Amino acid sequence: MSWMTDRPLNQFALPRGWRGRLAGWVMARTNGTEVAEVLGELGPVRGRAVLEVGFGPGLLSRALTGAGARVTGVDPSGVMLRQARRRAPGARLRLGSAQRTGGADGEFEVVVSMNNLPMWPDLDAALDELHRVVRPGGRLVLAWHGGTEPTRRTLGMLLPAAAAERVLAGLRARFASAELSRTRHCEVFAATR
Ligand SMILES: C[S@@+](CC[C@H](N)C(=O)[O-])C[C@H]1O[C@@H](n2cnc3c(N)ncnc32)[C@H](O)[C@@H]1O
Numbered sequence: 296m297s298w299m300t301d302r303p304l305n306q307f308a309l310p311r312g313w314r315g316r317l318a319g320w321v322m323a324r325t326n327g328t329e330v331a332e333v334l335g336e337l338g339p340v341r342g343r344a345v346l347e348v349g350f351g352p353g354l355l356s357r358a359l360t361g362a363g364a365r366v367t368g369v370d371p372s373g374v375m376l377r378q379a380r381r382r383a384p385g386a387r388l389r390l391g392s393a394q395r396t397g398g399a400d401g402e403f404e405v406v407v408s409m410n411n412l413p414m415w416p417d418l419d420a421a422l423d424e425l426h427r428v429v430r431p432g433g434r435l436v437l438a439w440h441g442g443t444e445p446t447r448r449t450l451g452m453l454l455p456a457a458a459a460e461r462v463l464a465g466l467r468a469r470f471a472s473a474e475l476s477r478t479r480h481c482e483v484f485a486a487t488r
Contacts, residue, residue, distance in 0.1 A: 298418040299458055308414040310351075315374040323352040323382070325448065326410065330354045332478040333409050333438045336485065340364035346403040346428060348393045349411030353379025353386070359407075360385035367403070369396050393421035398428035405429075409438045409481075413454065418465060426469045429488045435470065437462065441482040454482055 296303060306318040333355060337345075341363030350356045350368040356379055359366045366383070369391025370376060379388050391397050393408065393415045406429050415421040429435050440449035454462075459475060462484055466473035470486035477483065 297414050297416055299413045304414055308411075310372045310374045312374070315372060316378070319352040319375055319378045322410075323354055323378070326351075326354055329409065329438070329440070329480050330358050332442075332481050333407065333436070333483070334358050334362065336436055336438070336476075336478065336481075336483050337405055337407060337434070340405060343404045344402060345405045345407065346396060346398060347386075348396065348406065348408035348425070349414070350379045350383075350386075350388060351375050351410070353382035353388070355407070355409050356383035356386040356388065359383075364405075367398070369393075394424050396424055396428055400427055401430040401433075402428050403430060404433045405436070406433070407436045407438070410440060412437050412439050412462065412484075413458070418461065422465045422469055426488065431488050433488050435466070435484075435486045435488070437484040438481040440480070442477045442480040444479050446480065449480070459484075 306314045310318045343364050345364040345366050347356055347368040350370050356368050366386035368386050368388040371392045406425050425435055439454055440452045463475055466486040470488050473486035475484050
């Protein structure tokens, strides 16, 4: 269950067992374009301490390490941890969640989450935690499917306007600034602490 729905999380939202492995395989083959767009939203990451929340099969973790970032990642799925460690051996990946990252206060210059914001059990607890681990002046970027040209696959997953407003209000209550923008395939909430 999550802050957006009272239905149990499916295999894409919280991958487990062989179905979860299959979901990871599918995500690794379908989310490449979004990874490139999210990376573009982060600006230069070379040498920066970056936390990735909900890394799934590890495509963005791999892209971040390839761009020279010092990557830490947390995800509550053991199945995803194994897939992502294989895909992004240069990243420090561990079990954890948006609401419990295990990071120190102000440890990261950039915190990024791609395609897991609606799965968090408690939005406010997660935003408190992510605000805590972003360094003053650092950035939080939360991306979700959508954008100016959602694909047929993502059309049924768009964030309802009320949910987007709730995220933006939660960010503005905690961060110095926050805005919502769109890439071709993603909704992007970006906040500066
Ligand atoms: C749809 S997948 C997206 C994976 C990857 N970011 C991508 O875009 O390919 C959602 C991921 O969020 C993770 N997840 C579920 N609940 C979470 C939470 N509370 N905090 C962080 N990640 C979570 C799942 O384990 C899964 O790996």
